[in-house]
Amino acid sequence: QIIFDMRPMSLDDLGLEPALRQLISKMRERGMLDASIAVEGEEQKLAKYAEVSVFRIIQESLNNVSRHAGVKKAEVRMLYTASALAVTVRDEGKGFDPEAEPEFEAPEEEDFSDERDVNDAASRNSYGQYGLLGMRERAAIIGAEFNVLSEPGKGTCIHLRLPFRPNVLAAERDSGR
Numbered sequence: 001q002i003i004f005d006m007r008p009m010s011l012d013d014l015g016l017e018p019a020l021r022q023l024i025s026k027m028r029e030r031g032m033l034d035a036s037i038a039v040e041g042e043e044q045k046l047a048k049y050a051e052v053s054v055f056r057i058i059q060e061s062l063n064n065v066s067r068h069a070g071v072k073k074a075e076v077r078m079l080y081t082a083s084a085l086a087v088t089v090r091d092e093g094k095g096f097d098p099e100a101e102p103e104f105e106a107p108e109e110e111d112f113s114d115e116r117d118v119n120d121a122a123s124r125n126s127y128g129q130y131g132l133l134g135m136r137e138r139a140a141i142i143g144a145e146f147n148v149l150s151e152p153g154k155g156t157c158i159h160l161r162l163p164f165r166p167n168v169l170a171a172e173r174d175s176g177r
Contacts (some may be wrong), residue, residue: 041080045170061089070092
């Protein structure tokens, strides 16, 4: 499981969509989340760095639904157009106010001796929300637009739009799976 979490081999072997289907299947088997996935349009092979980033953003979005939304259902939609990949991850959970989202704030003195584990979700929230910040950073690195639409009581929709530029699409040598 640790190896899969670091870099799912199915991403290299099979591609983005099958790796996401495998992730969703594993989450369902563990009772974490019952998600669906729909893919439309003609798949474009992405450069590996872009593919990993899109996978990780979707993975973190689904983890956030499982941990925070108060529901066990989500839907992932991927739309390939001639110029971009659009991804949405939607849930009908409790939602939140994205404007009130706290950013990372370390304690004034870097004393982590109070037994809070920054790898634990509950403890992470006391230091700020790494999940959304990490997704935003990944999106920026690959030149994608990232938006969070949410309201308390009305669920959450994560939207990612990755324009196809030459460096985002897989080169001939990069596409041999």
